[in-house]
Amino acid sequence: MADKEGFKISKDFHLDIKPSSEGFHVKGLNHCDWGMKNRLSKIFNSKSGNTVMLAFDHGYIMGSTSGLERLDVVIPPLMEEVDVLMATRGALRTCITPTQDKAICLRTTYDSSVMYDDMSIGGGISTDIESAIRINASCMAVQTFIGAPGEKNSLELLCRSVDAGEKYGIPTLGVVAVGKDMVRDNKFFSLATRIVAESGAHIVKSYYCEGFEKIVAACPVPIVIAGGKKLPEQEALTMAYKAISEGAHGVDMGRNIFQAENPKAMAKAVAKVVHENFSDKLAYEFYLDMK
Numbered sequence: 001m002a003d004k005e006g007f008k009i010s011k012d013f014h015l016d017i018k019p020s021s022e023g024f025h026v027k028g029l030n031h032c033d034w035g036m037k038n039r040l041s042k043i044f045n046s047k048s049g050n051t052v053m054l055a056f057d058h059g060y061i062m063g064s065t066s067g068l069e070r071l072d073v074v075i076p077p078l079m080e081e082v083d084v085l086m087a088t089r090g091a092l093r094t095c096i097t098p099t100q101d102k103a104i105c106l107r108t109t110y111d112s113s114v115m116y117d118d119m120s121i122g123g124g125i126s127t128d129i130e131s132a133i134r135i136n137a138s139c140m141a142v143q144t145f146i147g148a149p150g151e152k153n154s155l156e157l158l159c160r161s162v163d164a165g166e167k168y169g170i171p172t173l174g175v176v177a178v179g180k181d182m183v184r185d186n187k188f189f190s191l192a193t194r195i196v197a198e199s200g201a202h203i204v205k206s207y208y209c210e211g212f213e214k215i216v217a218a219c220p221v222p223i224v225i226a227g228g229k230k231l232p233e234q235e236a237l238t239m240a241y242k243a244i245s246e247g248a249h250g251v252d253m254g255r256n257i258f259q260a261e262n263p264k265a266m267a268k269a270v271a272k273v274v275h276e277n278f279s280d281k282l283a284y285e286f287y288l289d290m291k
């Protein structure tokens, strides 16, 4: 058994060597079968290799969130600016028309609500594989709590989601969640992203932090960054720009889009960074021009 004592410090990230794409534009997933690749291609743009996911699954733990009081009013105008809609089945079925053609990242776990002090105690499966197939999900999102009380349970849910999804060609996105008192540093994110990827997640959602380039290098599948709490628009664009420049394959952003002063312009500006190599400065100017 690997012993945590006596580890050599990891340092050989080979940042000068790009991971081989081997003929498929999604990192590390060339060996998946056709259906899985087709779904991944709906998520990741084949030209940029990246994705803009709009997260509006907050209600599953937070109830009504500022900016998301009316999903049916707020989300439809933003849909054309993004590649993926990340939501619960309850939100999709009631507020989003099935005639839209965006990829769906279906939240398939439940977790402790904000009524609890710390959500990292973990939860369970809210939406099974048959429901994900009926909804025509492009991927399933599972929360993980590495280093927190819910770690074991959440990794079990992640692994069973990967098993079920692989039977039907549906990828799993493993979300790296951060416990209440946990340090959000690169040591933690490096550990957590790698554990989630090696557990079988096809996509990893994590936070941007210092040293991100090494975290990306050591993660064998694409990382998309979480938006997190609302920042001034310029700062959110800078975070997206730094993440993409350092190897992220997209963003999964909620509050920094739908709580922006102009959500549609913000979604467009984020897409410029993610898909068109806009710098943060240029993207912010673009945002201001759109207002």
Ligand code: R5P
Binding pocket: 055, 056, 057, 058, 143, 175, 177, 226, 227, 228, 229, 252, 253, 254, 255, 256
């Ligand atoms: C987190 O894991 C959930 O999917 C969140 O509801 C979502 O990521 C929140 O997005 P944001 O932090 O960008 O508002």
